[in-house]
Amino acid sequence: MEKNLTEGSVIKNLLVFSLPYLLSSFLQTLYGLADLFITGQFNGADVISAVSIGSQVMHMITVMLLGLAMGTTVLISRSVGSGDKEKSCKVIGNTIVIFVILALVLTVLLLAFCPLIIKAVFTPAQAVEETGRYLRICFAGIPFILAYNLIASIYRGLGDSRTPLIFIALACLVNIFLDWLFIGPFKLGAAGAAFATVLAQAFSVFISIIFFVKASSADGIKLKKKDFKLDKKILRSLFAIGLPVACQDGFIQISFMVITAIANSRGLEVAAAVGIVEKIICFLFLVPSAMLSAISAIASQNIGASKTDRAVKTLFAGMGIALAFGLVSSVILQFASSALVSKFTDDGVVVLLGAQYLRSYVFDCLFAAIHFCFSGYFCAWGYSYISFISNVVSVLAVRIPGAWLASKFWPETLYPMGWAPPLGSLLSSIIYLVIYFIFISKGKFSLEKK
Numbered sequence: 001m002e003k004n005l006t007e008g009s010v011i012k013n014l015l016v017f018s019l020p021y022l023l024s025s026f027l028q029t030l031y032g033l034a035d036l037f038i039t040g041q042f043n044g045a046d047v048i049s050a051v052s053i054g055s056q057v058m059h060m061i062t063v064m065l066l067g068l069a070m071g072t073t074v075l076i077s078r079s080v081g082s083g084d085k086e087k088s089c090k091v092i093g094n095t096i097v098i099f100v101i102l103a104l105v106l107t108v109l110l111l112a113f114c115p116l117i118i119k120a121v122f123t124p125a126q127a128v129e130e131t132g133r134y135l136r137i138c139f140a141g142i143p144f145i146l147a148y149n150l151i152a153s154i155y156r157g158l159g160d161s162r163t164p165l166i167f168i169a170l171a172c173l174v175n176i177f178l179d180w181l182f183i184g185p186f187k188l189g190a191a192g193a194a195f196a197t198v199l200a201q202a203f204s205v206f207i208s209i210i211f212f213v214k215a216s217s218a219d220g221i222k223l224k225k226k227d228f229k230l231d232k233k234i235l236r237s238l239f240a241i242g243l244p245v246a247c248q249d250g251f252i253q254i255s256f257m258v259i260t261a262i263a264n265s266r267g268l269e270v271a272a273a274v275g276i277v278e279k280i281i282c283f284l285f286l287v288p289s290a291m292l293s294a295i296s297a298i299a300s301q302n303i304g305a306s307k308t309d310r311a312v313k314t315l316f317a318g319m320g321i322a323l324a325f326g327l328v329s330s331v332i333l334q335f336a337s338s339a340l341v342s343k344f345t346d347d348g349v350v351v352l353l354g355a356q357y358l359r360s361y362v363f364d365c366l367f368a369a370i371h372f373c374f375s376g377y378f379c380a381w382g383y384s385y386i387s388f389i390s391n392v393v394s395v396l397a398v399r400i401p402g403a404w405l406a407s408k409f410w411p412e413t414l415y416p417m418g419w420a421p422p423l424g425s426l427l428s429s430i431i432y433l434v435i436y437f438i439f440i441s442k443g444k445f446s447l448e449k450k
Contacts, residue, residue, distance in 0.1 A: 004080075004301075005077075005081075005297065005298045006310065010298075010310060010313045010314050013298055014295075014298065014318055017161050017297060020162040020164070021164075021290045021294060022286055023165050024168045025286045026286055027165075027168045027171075028172075034172075034179050035051050035196070036048065036051055036344060037343070037344060038193070039183055039189075041184075042184055043183070043189055045268050046268070047127070047130050048275065049264075049268060050127040050129075050131040050133075050134055050189075050190040051130075052274075052278065053123055053260065055134075056121075056256065056278060058135075058138050059253065060253030060256070062149065063252075064249050065102075065149050065246070067245035067250070068242040069095070070153070070246075070384070071238035071241035071242030072092070072150070072153045072154060072157055072238060073154075073156050073296060074296060074379055074380060074382070075157070075237055077157050077159070077296075077301045077304065077380075078303060079304065080158060080301055080304065081302060081303065082304040088157075088221060089227045090227050090234055091157075093228040093229075094227070095150065095154070097230060098230075098235070099146055099147075110135075111136065114135050115132070117135065118131050118132055118135065121261045121264065122264040124267070124268050124271055127271070133189070133190050133191040133194065135194075137191060137198060138194050140198070141194075141198030144204075144205050148168075148201055148205050151167075151205070152164040152167075152168075155212075161293075170207060174199070174203050175196050175197060175200035178195065178196035178200065179192070179193060182195055183196075240382065241384050244388040245375075245388070247388050248375075248387045248388040248392075251395055255399040255400050255424075258400050259274070259399070259400070259417070263414075269347065269350050270353055272350045273353035273354035274353075274357060274414070276354050277354050277418075279344075280358060281361055281362070287322055288325075291321060291369070291372060291373050295318045295373055295376030296376035296377070296379045298314045299311035299377055302314065303381065308445065311377070312445075314377075315374070315377040319369060319373040319374075322368075322372065323369040323370070325365070325369070326368065326369045329366075330362050333359060337356075337362075338351055353413075353414050354414075357414035357417065357418045359415060360415050360416070360417075367422055367425035368425050370425075370429035370432065371390065371431075374429075378432075383439075390431040393427065393428075394424040394428040394431075398427050402419065402420030402424070403420040
């Protein structure tokens with residue numbers, strides 16, 4: 001289970017780590033795509049909108065939890081790099097305690113505020129009831145969603161991104177089958193999509209816990225009672241790294257929700273088109289996201305092993321891979337947007353609007369390649385607050401106002417509105433580049449400073 005990422009080819013380590021993560025993320029994203037695709041085969045725009053809006057809310061919660069777990073991944077990676085298994089156990093034990101508490105609190109709060117959340121995203125009147133059913137079921141399953149992502153972050157901290165792939169692959173198969181069963185023959189609509197997702201996650205958690213208990217003992221990761229005693233120093237480090245990332249990801253997702261709310265206020269067809277495109281973009285973002293995770297884990301191990309030069313090489317190698325993917329995707333979807341959107345619905349108006357939105361929005365993959373990779377590198381050094389700052393500026397200065405202005409001045413098309421996220425990512429990339437060179441000049445990327 002534990003993997004050494006401080007030796008050998010940097011590019012090979014990136015690919016070996018990132019490809020299983022990429023496939024895992026693809027399968028997780030397939031949950032949402034399967035929900036939306038199967039829903040579209042059996043239901044109308046009201047249920048499609050409910051599933052797309054509800055799954056976007058759940059995606060926001062999930063990425064925030066993943067951001068918080070980044071602290072766990074980084075700290076475990078550093079301890080692996082330095083050969084300190086005792087510290088790895090303490091980090092794992094403290095994280096489990098914190099996330100159990102968080103799961104209970106989140107479940108209660110989200111169920112209590114479900115009606116307000118539905119109103120906050122300006123859900124179209126025709127989709128309110130179905131959206132409520134979807135969210136209440138998913139909120140009740142928060143402990144399973146949180147548990148899976150916690151276990152996956154522990155594995156990645158240990159340098160193992162392959163094992164989580166097995167769990168999510170099994171869960172994905174269960175999810176797709178249950179989607180078809182609940183949405184098709186059982187005709188449960190949005191509730192069927194939610195039940196399928198939660199039950200699949202529960203299955204994944206059950207399998208992963210059994211495997212983790214057996215595999216961790218063989219690798220010398222033996223949790224003791226003392227490891228579950230909260231340690232102030234570890235907690236401070238966990239939150240110092242993870243909390244800014246969680247806030248950053250949450251803030252970005254809130255901007256997406258605001259953009260969705262703007263779209264929802266323009267009518268049911270626009271809401272459905274934006275929901276479909278958001279699913280497609282989530283899929284395309286898997287590559288820069290995989291690079292972020294790989295860079296944070298690999299760079300952290302190398303920093304722990306005092307090999308800072310390899311950490312820098314990891315940053316730029318990952319950025320090169322992500323940029324190449326972003327460029328190819330941006331070019332292809334200038335010609336294939338309509339064909340791709342039409343796979344999700346046969347509504348001509350929704351296809352037209354979705355294709356307009358996708359042709360401009362896809363450029364976000366290109367600029368995200370830069371700021372995602374820098375985010376992983378800064379997190380590896382413990383400077384995750386930089387990610388939070390750059391994204392707050394991006395959201396407030398470009399993403400939200402850009403989407404609002406586009407909806408006001410170009411109400412007949414979604415193409416201008418699709419440029420708001422890419423321009424926001426471009427601003428984030430510029431901020432990262434400036435701060436990166438400032439930090440180099442001040443020696444902040446130095447072990448003597450840590």
